[in-house]
Amino acid sequence: MSEQPPERRPPRPDRPATRRTDRWKQRSTALAGTARELPHQVPLVGRALRQLFRVNLLDCATRLAAQAFLSALPALFVISVFTPAAIRDGLVHSLRKELGLQGAAAQSVQQLLGTSHHEDTSFGVIGALVTLLSATALSRAMQRVCERCWELPKSGTRVAAWRWLVWLLVWLVCLVCQTPVRDGFGLGAWLGVPLTFLGATALWWWTQHLLLGNRVRWLPLLPGAVLCGVAVVGVGVASRVYLPSAMSRSIGQFGPYGVVFTSLSWLIVVFTGVTLAIALGRVVSEEEVVAEFLGSRTEPGRWGGKRA
Template sequence: MRADRESGSPADGGKSGWRGRAADLKARLLRLRSTAEERFPVITRLTAHLIAVNLLDSATRLAAQAFLTAVPLLFLVASIAPQSMRNQIIDSVHDLFGIHGAADHELKKVYQANPASLQQSTGAVSALMVLLSATACSRAMQRLCQRAWHMPSAGARVAAWRWPVWLAVWLVVVVLQGPLREGFGAGLWLGVPLLLILEVAVWWWTQHLLLAARLPWMPLLPGAVLTGVAMTALSVIAKFYVPAALNRSLDRYGSLGAVFTVLSWLIGLCVVVALCITVGAVFAREPAVARRLGSPAWPNSPEK
């Protein structure tokens, strides 16, 4: 028994040592968290706000609605737009994503097809249904902005006309992507700054429009700048990722593979958009920044 006690003592001492070190580490981490919360309260508010906004859920819904909007609009625009506009859309998609090979062939099949045959397959009733359902993407973006700013939903009479206007402006932005990225012939040295300015301006206007002008312009600027910078950077990254991923998916799985690739990229984009708008809203409501921008105070209870 003496030998057993002697042999067991080192093991018991080792376990006690590990437990003591684990307890010390836990205590240090708790003290570190408390110190960070005291010195940087914005971190605590941002974390709580991201949880309240339900970032991934909002971004996934927005991506799904964007995809369901983009595909029908793709055929609708191809059926009614003049050939010059369709060629411009092809050039813009080339410049934006750098697609080639099988993906480029599928795009040209739609936008270089006979407009008469597309119009017969689309029809007036189908076009109306596409336009009505496309506003679901606008509504999803509106809900994201309202959650980010803890604002209640705007009335239907106030918000309804804003949904198609938002879609129409974004269609124009997509059409202008090609010449804008090339600096209208001057090159990327001018095109990238112009694209950044456009992205910031459009996301600034997006928040103001979809929030039904219930907030002044200045508090919306931080979110617009963050989103504009992030989307400009992602548009550059897209040329290195999207073409190879699309062609690989088309070769292996056909059109279904392309659907998953596009949807995955859209989810990534929407996560970035949701994160930037939410971070911008939190930052704009920090006391030091809010005094300069005229931001509203935090509500007593967040919107559920």
């Protein structure tokens, strides 16, 4: 008795879910192909991506945030001990606003900055000087970021040492004055936002020129400074909305350590924006139209400034 061939079933029609999955796969493949071709079609995008990979954005931002948290903020606390009460109150208000500190966390910062050590003034002054000098680690890290963005060799210590201290002092003063400026000196955000943008642009324009040791002329540094101003304003607006609730949740979950976790995360976001702005500013300054306007059409790494 011969075997019957297996009965063939007619093909089942495609299900709607399968068709949708195929369409999404086709779209994702098309988008991936477009993304791969975009750097070739738009040279600015390709240069920007190469710059970000070379600078190593997140690594630089994390190092800057760690140095700011471990050295610069303690220096700010120590200096506040020797400053008048008005400046100390302004510092507390600025930290409370910028970090979204409320309740017990705000009281802890108030007590920390409100303490004074008049019993041993000599030791206090020496400790403040040591803390301030160690805080220049942030300045050195920022200088390395600027040099990496502009592909410049490392400056000599004798050339850069005084610049580290000057930049740190100016940065700390700007941090104390940041909240009144953002509030428009009591007149509101309509004045505070433009003032914050202009102040941040001026600060980071000067920062690049100072830490690069005058090796890059002023005008090529302007695009990065403008982008830094935009980044500072954007992060500031976002922090006013997000940080208070995030800080409250973190303190409720981790106790006092929540202030550390949230503050460090906020610093990483801030320095990511700044590093991104400086890195892309160099790319923008090399664009043909911008370079023609700024007078910066020279070969990369040679910008008409002094060499260290």
